[in-house]
Amino acid sequence: MTETPGVATRAPEPPIAVAMSGGVDSSTVAAMLARQGHAIVGLTMQLWNQRRLPGLSTEGAVGRCCSLDDVYDARRVAEQIGIPYYVVNFEREFEEHVVKPFVADYLSGRTPIPCTLCNNYIKFDRFLEMADSVGARQIATGHYARIRFDSASGRWQLLRGVDHGKDQTYFLFGLTQEQLSRTLFPLGELTKPETRDLARSMDLSVAAKSDSQEICFVPNGDYAAFLDAYLKETGAPPEATRGEIVTADGRKLGEHEGVHRFTVGQRRGLGVATGDPLYVISTDPISQRVTVGAGAELLRGAFHVHSVNWVSIAPPAVPVRAEVKIRNKHNAAAAEIRPTADAARVEVVFDEPQRAVTPGQAAVFYDGDVVLGGGWIEPESRS
Amino acid sequence: MASFSYFDHNATTPVAPEVMAALSACLSEVYGNASSIHRFGQAAKQRLETARRQVAALLHCPPASLVFTSGGTEADNMAVLGVARAAAGASRHVIVSSMEHPAVLGPAAQLEREGAAITRVRAGSDGLVDPEDIRDALRADTVLVSVMHANNETGAVQPIAEIARIAHEAGVPLHVDGVQALGKIPVDVETLGADLYSVSAHKLYAPKGTGALYVRKGTHLAPIAYGGHHERDRRPGTENVPGIAAFGAAAEVAATTLDAESARLGALRDRLENSALERIPQTAVNGTRAHRTPNTSNLRFDGIDGEALVIALDLRGFAVSTGAACSSGAIEPSHVLTAMGLSADRARSSMRFSLGRANTEEQVDALVEALAHSVAHLRRIAGHD
Numbered sequence: 001m002t003e004t005p006g007v008a009t010r011a012p013e014p015p016i017a018v019a020m021s022g023g024v025d026s027s028t029v030a031a032m033l034a035r036q037g038h039a040i041v042g043l044t045m046q047l048w049n050q051r052r053l054p055g056l057s058t059e060g061a062v063g064r065c066c067s068l069d070d071v072y073d074a075r076r077v078a079e080q081i082g083i084p085y086y087v088v089n090f091e092r093e094f095e096e097h098v099v100k101p102f103v104a105d106y107l108s109g110r111t112p113i114p115c116t117l118c119n120n121y122i123k124f125d126r127f128l129e130m131a132d133s134v135g136a137r138q139i140a141t142g143h144y145a146r147i148r149f150d151s152a153s154g155r156w157q158l159l160r161g162v163d164h165g166k167d168q169t170y171f172l173f174g175l176t177q178e179q180l181s182r183t184l185f186p187l188g189e190l191t192k193p194e195t196r197d198l199a200r201s202m203d204l205s206v207a208a209k210s211d212s213q214e215i216c217f218v219p220n221g222d223y224a225a226f227l228d229a230y231l232k233e234t235g236a237p238p239e240a241t242r243g244e245i246v247t248a249d250g251r252k253l254g255e256h257e258g259v260h261r262f263t264v265g266q267r268r269g270l271g272v273a274t275g276d277p278l279y280v281i282s283t284d285p286i287s288q289r290v291t292v293g294a295g296a297e298l299l300r301g302a303f304h305v306h307s308v309n310w311v312s313i314a315p316p317a318v319p320v321r322a323e324v325k326i327r328n329k330h331n332a333a334a335a336e337i338r339p340t341a342d343a344a345r346v347e348v349v350f351d352e353p354q355r356a357v358t359p360g361q362a363a364v365f366y367d368g369d370v371v372l373g374g375g376w377i378e379p380e381s382r383s
Numbered sequence: 384m385a386s387f388s389y390f391d392h393n394a395t396t397p398v399a400p401e402v403m404a405a406l407s408a409c410l411s412e413v414y415g416n417a418s419s420i421h422r423f424g425q426a427a428k429q430r431l432e433t434a435r436r437q438v439a440a441l442l443h444c445p446p447a448s449l450v451f452t453s454g455g456t457e458a459d460n461m462a463v464l465g466v467a468r469a470a471a472g473a474s475r476h477v478i479v480s481s482m483e484h485p486a487v488l489g490p491a492a493q494l495e496r497e498g499a500a501i502t503r504v505r506a507g508s509d510g511l512v513d514p515e516d517i518r519d520a521l522r523a524d525t526v527l528v529s530v531m532h533a534n535n536e537t538g539a540v541q542p543i544a545e546i547a548r549i550a551h552e553a554g555v556p557l558h559v560d561g562v563q564a565l566g567k568i569p570v571d572v573e574t575l576g577a578d579l580y581s582v583s584a585h586k587l588y589a590p591k592g593t594g595a596l597y598v599r600k601g602t603h604l605a606p607i608a609y610g611g612h613h614e615r616d617r618r619p620g621t622e623n624v625p626g627i628a629a630f631g632a633a634a635e636v637a638a639t640t641l642d643a644e645s646a647r648l649g650a651l652r653d654r655l656e657n658s659a660l661e662r663i664p665q666t667a668v669n670g671t672r673a674h675r676t677p678n679t680s681n682l683r684f685d686g687i688d689g690e691a692l693v694i695a696l697d698l699r700g701f702a703v704s705t706g707a708a709c710s711s712g713a714i715e716p717s718h719v720l721t722a723m724g725l726s727a728d729r730a731r732s733s734m735r736f737s738l739g740r741a742n743t744e745e746q747v748d749a750l751v752e753a754l755a756h757s758v759a760h761l762r763r764i765a766g767h768d
Contacts, residue, residue, distance in 0.1 A: 015698075041698065086694050089714050132764045133691035134698055 015039035016184065017131035018140045019123060020078065020085070022070030025142030027077040027206045028199045029186050033140055034081045035202065041134055042078040042085035044071055045127060047094040047118075048217040053229040073206050080205065090126055097121035099217065099230070106227055106260035109283035110360025110379070113171065113328075114215055120174040128182060138182050143168045146188035146369075147180050150312070156180035157312035158371040163191040170328045173364045173374030174309050224261045243288025245272055248281065248297060259283045262290050265298060265356030279356075282380065299353040300380075305363045308344050308375035312367075315343055322365040322372055324348055326357055332366050346375065387700045388746040392586075392739030393535050393563060393679060394704055398629070399588035399740070405632035406590065409625040417622045418613065427624045434631025438595055441634040442561075442580065443571040450596045450617040451627050455562040455583030458596035459486035461618070462558040462579040463529055465604035467494050470526035475499040478520045478528045480512045480541070481722040486581075487529050487560055488718075500524075506723050510539035510670030518549045528557045532564035532580075536719040536735050537670035538679025540568060547576025556602055562586055562594075566637040567645065567676040578602045584626065588740065589633035593626035648738050649677035655736060655747045656680050662755045669720060669733055678738040681720075687732050687761040690714045695757045701750050704735050 018030040020042045034040050050067055071087055078085030098117045105112035123141065131139045144161030145168050156177050160167040175183070187195055192211075199207035218226045245254045254272040256262065261269075266280040270292060278292040310316075316339060323332035333354050338347040348363055357377060364374035389397070398406070409430055415423030417431045432446070439446040452458045467475055479491050481503040488503075495501045502520040506512050512530055521528075528550040533540050543559055550557045556578035564570055566587040572580045579602060584593040596617075598604060604617065611619030659682055660666050669681040684692070689705035693714070696703055705714055720730035736750070 041694075084698060086697075088690055088694070129764060130688075130691055130694075133688065133761050134694045135760075 013039055014135055014137045015041045016138045016140050017041050017043055017127070017134065017136035018083075019127055019142075020044050020074040021142070021212070022073035022077075022206065022209075023142065023212055024199050024204070024206050024209050025144075025187055025195060027074070027142075027204050028195050028202070029140050029142045029184075030077060030083065031081050031202045031204055032186055032198065033184075034083055040081075040083040041131075041136055042074065042083050043127070043130065043134075044074045044085075044087045045094075045122065046071075046087050046089045046091060047122065048099070049091060050217075050219075053226070053233055073209065076205050080203075088130055090122055093126050094118070094122055094217075103227060103230055105360045106223065108285040109259050111263040111358045112360050113362055114217075115171045116174060116362055119171055124175055124179045124183065128179065138184055140184040140186060142187055143172065143185050144187055144190075144192075145169045145172055145185045147183060147185055149181075153313070155312060155314070159188070159312075160366070160369040160371070161185075161188045161190075166192050169366075169371045170325055170362065170364050170374075173311060173362060173371055175311060176309070180311075224258075227258075227260050243290065245270065245290045245292055248291055248293050253278075253292065256290055259285055259288055259290060264358040295355070298355045300350075300357040301353040302347060302349045303357050303363075303380070304340075304345060304347050304378040305375035306342075306345050306378050308346055308373055310373035311371050313372050315339075320365075320372070322367055324350070325362075325364045325366065326354060326377065327361055330354075335365075337365055337372075344375070387702065388750060389702045389741065390736045390738060390746075390750060391702045391704050393538075393735065393737035395585045395591065396588045396739055397741070398590055399633060399636055401636050402589050402629045402633045406625055406629040409628040413624060413628075417624055418611075427622075430624050430628045430631075431622055434627045434634075437631035437638075438582070438634040441565065441570065441638045442582070442597055444573060444580075444597050445600075447615070448597055448600060450598060450614045451622060451630075452594045452596055452618055453592060453623070454585070454594040455484075455560070455581050456486040456594075458581035458583070458594045459484065459558075459560055460490045461596050461604065461607055462581060463487055463490040463527065464494065464607050466527045466556060466558065466579065466602070467499060468605040468607075469603040472524060472526075474524045476502065476522045476525045478502045478504060478517060478525060480504050480506060480530045482506050482510070482512070482534055482719045483529065483531055484535060484560055484562065486562075487531070487558075491529070504530075506539075508670075508724050509674075510534060510537040510719075510723050511674065512541050512546070514542050514545040514549055517546050521549070521553045521555065525553065525555050528555055529560070530557070531560040531562075532570070532575075533561075533567065533676045533679075534670075534719060535563045536679075536717055537681045537723075538563070538567075538676035538737075539670050540564070540674045540676060543575045543577065551576065556599075563676065563679075566633075566641065567648075567678055569641065572597050572599075579604075584630035584633060587630070587633045587637055589629040590626055593623055593630045595630070644740065645677045648742075651738055651742060651744065651747055652678060652680050652736075654744065655738070655751060656682065658748070658751045659754060662751060663758050666758075669725065670723060680736045680738075681733060682736065683725075683729055683733045684758045684761075685729070685732055686765055687758055688765070689731050689734055691761055692734060692757055695761070696750075696753060699753045699757070701753055703750075704737075705731075705733060 016038050018040055020026045030042055098114045102112045102114045144163055144166040146159040148157050150157050160169050244252050245256050246252050262280045262283050264280055279298055281291045281293045281297050283290050319336050319338045322337050324335040325332045334351040336349045359377050359379040361377050362374050363377050365372040413426050413430055415427040417427040435446040435449050439449050491501050504516045530541050530546050547557045558579040559577040561580045562583045565582045578599040580597040582595050585591040608619055613619055665685040667683045669683050693705050716727045716730040
């Protein structure tokens with residue numbers, strides 16, 4: 001057998017698989033774990049081919065994922081810290097579990113959160129399986145969140161990152177006990193500036209790289225353009241979703257180019273002129289109607305949540321108090337979570353009505369920093 | 384120290400000691416431009432022509448019919464684009480096999496964008512092109528047939544002589560991508576009937592960056608690059624003399640060792656294959672076992688993710704490959720295996736092992752051991768058994 005110089009020997013302990021996106025956060029995670037003496041395997045998930053949809057300009061786009069530049073950066077960091085590194089192709093799974101539901105959600109009048117689906121089905125499912133495949137027991141990512149084991153309840157708990165501004169738990173409510181038990185979030189105890197300092201102190205080439213923005217596979221955050229291009233490629237013309245813009249009492253104010261172009265709470269780009277500011281109150285994919293109204297009509301005091309995952313506590317049999325976040329940037333509002341006959345479905349009743357409760361978005365329940373659980377906001381029942 | 388075994392010789396080969404000696408001698412002693420009149424230029428020209436004779440000897444062709452290129456990809460591009468663009472007539476039709484390397488499929492697709500018609504002939508499940516399919520695809524305006532000699536993924540050796548006969552009956556020239564055949568099986572371009580034949584140095588224990596195209600005398604070829612009279616006006620650009628000298632040395636080594644090394648690699652490959660088939664359930668050979676280059680084995684392990692297996696084996700010290708890497712380095716299902724009728728899932732569960740000079744029985748046995756362990760582990764994870 002031949003000896004290959006320059007390839008580090010691997011410690012006998014099973015390696016930790018680090019999900020490396022090429023950004024500063026995951027690069028810092030890989031470097032800090034390597035510095036602590038752990039055996040590391042760096043893996044970059046190739047999720048989406050940015051050149052796939054022609055006509056969708058990615059030139060100068062911000063927040064793109066899986067670009068060759070990102071892979072280059074991740075590879076360079078892996079080389080710098082001397083760990084084995086591979087790119088793994090999850091494009092198929094990503095399209096199936098993230099992109100298609102994203103498109104379907106928009107077309108059915110919901111506003112989806114692909115990042116949560118990606119966490120549930122790709123990063124903490126397919127990636128964990130890939131980690132298993134290459135002999136790793138644990139995975140580590142650059143998420144701003146904390147995990148701890150609560151011996152009293154015997155459960156793994158998910159907590160907000162200490163940097164509340166960067167906290168990503170809103171997207172992580174779907175994690176299971178098994179996933180939590182095998183995951184490391186080394187940045188949970190750090191603020192973003194501390195992460196950058198650490199990256200700089202380790203001379204990582206990506207220390208000054210700007211943060212990724214928006215949804216990674218949608219260039220410049222232009223959902224409508226992405227949907228148009230994707231639907232065109234897959235042979236479903238977006239014209240099919242044209243319809244009317246109406247008020248709650250049924251007055252027609254105008255027409256629109258597709259319900260997928262509207263999201264609850266949206267004010268700009270309605271294409272109708274009235275004296276008072278108008279907001280999208282709801283969208284209906286069946287009638288293709290977009291209902292608009294005054295800001296006050298956006299307020300809702302209660303709504304239902306389906307596919308609930310209880311993270312840090314066992315499913316409660318009685319109502320629990322919690323602070324509930326209905327958007328990533330929403331300030332969690334006090335509410336009561338009421339169980340229903342369906343164990344995976346709850347009713348959320350706010351103490352004070354909240355603006356723009358948007359079907360398709362997640363509602364995540366907190367007790368202070370602890371993520372109790374979360375689920376998906378249902379459309380208002382028309383019964 | 385961890386040890387590593389290399390089973391990916393169809394991707395590239397290490398530089399042989401004899402080749403290294405020729406290369407470094409050339410680099411240190413001969414720096415002239417082969418086009419220069421003075422003795423420095425003449426010395427370079429001598430190395431160039433020596434190498435041409437050496438490579439021609441391995442291909443059994445006249446040295447003057449060889450054009451040195453930057454590699455197999457350039458040679459393929461020169462042949463496919465060059466013949467089609469030199470052809471007279473308003474409409475042009477080109478036949479390729481759908482198992483060709485992207486270096487042939489790419490220029491064919493470009494010709495298609497330029498208005499040519501392309502027929503892509505599929506292979507059978509044995510990985511072989513049926514010459515009758517080529518005959519059926521021929522049209523009055525067909526200007527070129529391009530079929531590879533040996534496939535890079537399965538090693539399947541195509542019935543080139545028969546395809547050449549069929550093409551020539553119709554008055555159509557035949558290009559053969561011989562990158563994976565040279566040095567592995569005997570190649571006699573004139574007997575084969577190839578009008579153009581592409582080869583690459585780095586598959587032959589020489590460095591990357593050099594290749595050649597055999598052009599039968601009388602074949603019309605339009606240039607694809609412009610700017611000099613090098614290589615008999617066929618390929619402009621100052622010749623990479625050290626790389627070409629290394630190619631020549633590699634060809635000479637291959638010519639003297641081909642028979643013995645083929646027999647040795649064939650036995651080693653069969654050892655690998657037979658013990659893998661015996662030890663690992665639900666394993667199969669992709670393609671023919673009869674008409675193959677002796678160093679190549681393509682095995683399918685049902686229910687596993689080939690990408691994960693490549694990584695797992697690399698972490699255990701064994702370099703193998705699957706599919707083709709895309710620009711990021713991620714793996715896509717093999718177009719060769721899908722062209723043979725394999726499902727995408729089965730293509731994804733397939734693995735290529737390509738042996739070479741440094742491989743030993745001990746390495747093969749250790750590889751099968753690691754394979755058996757990794758395949759079982761992956762199947763357990765996938766809940767396959």
